[in-house]
Amino acid sequence: MDKEKIERYRKLGLKMTPQRLAILEYLEGNTSHPSAEDIFRHVEEKFPSMSFATVYNTLEALKEKGLIIELNIEPGKKRFDPNIEPHHHMICEKCHRIFDVFEDFSVDLPPKYAQKFKVKRSQVVFYGLCSRCAEESK
Ligand SMILES: [Zn+2]
Ligand SMILES: [Zn+2]
Numbered sequence: 001m002d003k004e005k006i007e008r009y010r011k012l013g014l015k016m017t018p019q020r021l022a023i024l025e026y027l028e029g030n031t032s033h034p035s036a037e038d039i040f041r042h043v044e045e046k047f048p049s050m051s052f053a054t055v056y057n058t059l060e061a062l063k064e065k066g067l068i069i070e071l072n073i074e075p076g077k078k079r080f081d082p083n084i085e086p087h088h089h090m091i092c093e094k095c096h097r098i099f100d101v102f103e104d105f106s107v108d109l110p111p112k113y114a115q116k117f118k119v120k121r122s123q124v125v126f127y128g129l130c131s132r133c134a135e136e137s138k
Contacts, residue, residue, distance in 0.1 A: 001025055012065050019043065019050050023058050027068065027082040033089075033098035035077050073098060073125050088123055092130035094137070099130070 001021060009024065010016055022043045032038070040055040059080060062068045071079040073091050079098060088101035107122050108114070129137065 001028070009067075012067075014061055014065065019047050019054055020058050022046055023055060024062075027062075027080070030082055031100060033071060033079040033081050035074075035079050037077075039080070071098070086121065086123075088125070090126040090128065090130075092133055093127055094129055094133040097130055101126070 001024065006016055006021070014020065023039060026039060026042050027034075034042075036052070036055055036059055039059070040050075040052050043055065044050055059068065059070075063070050063080075066084065067082070069081045069084055071081055071089065073079060073089055074096060083100065085102075088103070088105075090099045090101060091097070092099075101124075107124055109117065109119055
């Protein structure tokens with residue numbers, strides 16, 4: 001990771017340890033929406049002494065700074081998205097891969113609800129089968 005980026009994270013008040021850097025590097029441009037366990041397994045290869053708590057705390061810190069988004073799409077398993085641009089998701093119910101949908105379409109709350117609720121953001125999750133799993137289950 002280049003110095004500029006590291007500096008930017010520092011300025012945000014994130015303590016930059018080699019472990020944290022490895023986590024950030026893994027997340028950068030990652031479109032697989034990894035869980036904390038996935039991230040831990042990956043970074044552990046490089047830092048065998050790293051604890052799961054380090055991964056967890058780093059993710060919490062990044063979330064707090066608005067650098068990653070926590071997805072609660074899969075029951076019982078938080079997934080993380082380094083892409084903070086507003087987008088929607090599709091999740092395959094068989095292989096649990098999560099895909100991005102960058103198409104811009106709006107979902108409007110019917111007026112009777114909108115009167116009593118100020119919408120700040122919304123996200124649509126599509127549940128189904130990815131093309132690979134659909135092919136396999138033929
Ligand atoms: Zn699938
Ligand atoms: Zn995403």
